[in-house]
Amino acid sequence: MPKYTELPTFREQSFITEADGDMLHREARALAIRRIEESARTVEDFENVLYWWDKLDENRERRERDHEIGRSTVPLEWGADELHLFDRPSYDMVLRRLLLAGDFLDFIFDSPETIHELVTDADLSEILKELKPHLKNMLYYLFLRDDSATEYAESIGQTDRNIRGIRETALKKIRKLYGAVLAYRKENSLPLTLDEKHFLENGVRKKKESKRLDR
Incomplete structure (x- = not known):
């Protein structure tokens, strides 16, 4: 499931409303998941909670899998050692660490x-x-x-x-x-x-x- 495509469904189910105002996508998703968890009362409700967490986990695992393909298992080959050589990593080092983790938002x-x-x-x-x-x-x-x-x-x-x-x-x-x-x-x-x-x-x-x- 592509990132944040669950948001329209959350809005349809009123887990995100216009009253919440403008917010970043990740904040909206976190808010909706929290409301789903807090509103769960029946077995069916809890199954819905598990359904959404499974969906999010599948998406996370897919992204990790896609970006791990082709990466060397030897840290020195992709420069991970540099991240541990300095008390204060440079901004470029931080960006590269995010890229290696499959998180492209800050880079974009x-x-x-x-x-x-x-x-x-x-x-x-x-x-x-x-x-x-x-x-x-x-x-x-x-x-x-x-x-x-x-x-x-x-x-x-x-x-x-x-x-x-x-x-x-x-x-x-x-x-x-x-x-x-x-x-x-x-x-x-x-x-x-x-x-x-x-x-x-x-x-x-x-x-x-x-x-x-x-x-």
């Missing part, structure tokens, strides 16, 4: 124009989507490709000071908009992660604090 959307497709939060995705093209381009190269402000400035013929200023302005705008989203979620008793709660109450984590959490 790997461009400044579609940077909003690289986040899982629907609200944050919408915020990024509405940014001007030059801001998307800057965020992509500074935060995904890990270019320095100087490197990026040279590539587009501007000064690094100007780029740093634009970067801070863009981040402040994104944080302000996302903060409003989180405030709305809190006011309406919607779930928040620990990081989201911290951001809402204290702002961005300091680098030292982030390092402590990573340990």
Whole structure:
């Protein structure tokens, strides 16, 4: 079964409704599956739950099987060793690891124009989507490709000071908009992660604090 073709069926069975608003396909599928599980009461209902999980497993196994064909069983031949040589793998390494796992989404959307497709939060995705093209381009190269402000400035013929200023302005705008989203979620008793709660109450984590959490 091709990816996400089950969504129309979920909508027909009212497991996804218009009231849910716009969301990423994977979020919609997860929501529908959760509702199917929570609404199960009879033997037939539980059989339906198993049916959908079997369908999803078949799809996952098919994709894994298709992309494992032809791959060497010796990790060194396809570069897996590089993923373990660095504490912080490069973005290209992460993309390659996803490709080897048969997950092409991040690779497909790997461009400044579609940077909003690289986040899982629907609200944050919408915020990024509405940014001007030059801001998307800057965020992509500074935060995904890990270019320095100087490197990026040279590539587009501007000064690094100007780029740093634009970067801070863009981040402040994104944080302000996302903060409003989180405030709305809190006011309406919607779930928040620990990081989201911290951001809402204290702002961005300091680098030292982030390092402590990573340990």
